[in-house]
Amino acid sequence: QKEVEQDPGPLSVPEGAIVSLNCTYSNSAFQYFMWYRQYSRKGPELLMYTYSSGNKEDGRFTAQVDKSSKYISLFIRDSQPSDSATYLCAMSLAGSYQLTFGKGTKLSVIP
Amino acid sequence: DAGVTQSPTHLIKTRGQQVTLRCSPKSGHDTVSWYQQALGQGPQFIFQYYEEEERQRGNFPDRFSGHQFPNYSSELNVNALLLGDSALYLCASSLDFGTQKETQYFGPGTRLLVL
Numbered sequence: 001q002k003e004v005e006q007d008p009g010p011l012s013v014p015e016g017a018i019v020s021l022n023c024t025y026s027n028s029a030f031q032y033f034m035w036y037r038q039y040s041r042k043g044p045e046l047l048m049y050t051y052s053s054g055n056k057e058d059g060r061f062t063a064q065v066d067k068s069s070k071y072i073s074l075f076i077r078d079s080q081p082s083d084s085a086t087y088l089c090a091m092s093l094a095g096s097y098q099l100t101f102g103k104g105t106k107l108s109v110i111p
Numbered sequence: 112d113a114g115v116t117q118s119p120t121h122l123i124k125t126r127g128q129q130v131t132l133r134c135s136p137k138s139g140h141d142t143v144s145w146y147q148q149a150l151g152q153g154p155q156f157i158f159q160y161y162e163e164e165e166r167q168r169g170n171f172p173d174r175f176s177g178h179q180f181p182n183y184s185s186e187l188n189v190n191a192l193l194l195g196d197s198a199l200y201l202c203a204s205s206l207d208f209g210t211q212k213e214t215q216y217f218g219p220g221t222r223l224l225v226l
Contacts, residue, residue: 008151032213043115043201043217044154051213088153092213097144097167099203099215101153 003027006089006102015111019076023089023102026070030091030100033065035074038086038104047087048074079109113138115204115218123224124192132187132221136204142166143185144215145177146201154201160185161207189223197225 006023013019021035032051036044048063050056056063062075072091076083086104116135124130136143142161146154156169160179174190183204189196199222203215 004153006153034214036217041222043219046214046216049214090153097142097159097161098156098169099144099146099154100156103151103153 004102010106012108021074031094032092034090036088117218134202140204142205144203148199
C-alpha cells in the first residue's frame with residue numbers, strides 16, 4: 001500500500017461544475033497537507049496549505065483535512081477551462097523536509 | 112519577484128553518462144529540495160540542501176548527489192545514467208523559518224531523457 005493514494009482519473013466536468021478531488025493516506029503522523037496544480041509540462045504550483053485538521057478557503061478553492069479518516073479533499077467551485085490540469089496532493093511529517101505526493105488527478109473542464 | 116529557475120529545460124544523455132542540473136531558488140529562500148517525477152507519477156523526494164549541507168535524503172542511490180552554493184543556488188548531479196533516470200527533475204525552494212519551511216515552491220523542471 002502506497003503512503004498516499006490518489007485516483008489518477010481522468011476526471012472530466014462541464015464548466016461551472018463543482019469539482020471534488022481526494023487523497024487518502026496511511027501514515028497518521030502526517031501533519032502538513034498541500035495541494036498543487038500542475039499544467040502539462042510545467043512545475044507544480046502551490047494552491048493550498050493546511051496544518052492538521054480543518055477547512056481552509058481561498059477564492060474558489062476549499063481544502064479539507066479529516067485526520068480521523070486520513071482523508072483530504074480539494075473542492076473547486078465554478079470550475080473554469082483554465083482549471084484543466086493535474087492536481088497533486090502532498091503531505092509531510094512534523095520535523096521532516098520531505099513532501100510525499102500522490103500520483104495526481106488529471107482534470108479537464110469542458111466549456 | 113523572481114521565482115525558482117532551473118537550467119537546462121531539456122537534456123538528452125546516453126546510458127552511463129553523467130549529468131548536472133542547476134537551480135536558483137525563489138528570492139529570499141535559503142533551502143533547496145530536489146524531486147524526480149516520472150511520467151504519470153507524483154514527484155519523489157531526492158534530497159534537501161540547507162546551509163550548503165545535505166539535510167535529508169530520500170530513497171535514491173548514491174549516484175544522485177548535490178551541492179548548494181553560498182548564494183543558495185544548487186546543483187543535482189547524476190552519475191552512471193540509467194534508462195530509468197529519464198524523468199522531469201524538479202527543484203523546490205523554501206525558507207527555513209517557522210511554518211514556511213513546509214511550503215515548497217517548485218521550478219519548471221528539467222526534462223531528462225536517457226537513451
